[in-house]
Amino acid sequence: MPPIRVKFIGALKEAVGREFVEVEAEDWIEALKIVRGVHPRLSNVISDSGEPRPGYMVFVDGVDYRIAERGIAKEVVVLPIVHGGVFGG
Numbered sequence: 001m002p003p004i005r006v007k008f009i010g011a012l013k014e015a016v017g018r019e020f021v022e023v024e025a026e027d028w029i030e031a032l033k034i035v036r037g038v039h040p041r042l043s044n045v046i047s048d049s050g051e052p053r054p055g056y057m058v059f060v061d062g063v064d065y066r067i068a069e070r071g072i073a074k075e076v077v078v079l080p081i082v083h084g085g086v087f088g089g
Contacts, residue, residue: 004076
């Protein structure tokens, strides 16, 4: 299975310390769960179920996660709805 790239936009890059990470996962939801586990500051961004918390959006290969099919993806982008400022995690 190819790695899934999880990309962070805005202040989330600072929280993670890089623009993206690549993880081996069965699907994009599992990839988000893995990233959350590796970066505990993201627990206020990504829920236990792998979905974004209020105030954040996730796009799976360019498609809003709410209408994206669960499965393998090349890229998952996580971004705050409100841009600017400092990450408060």
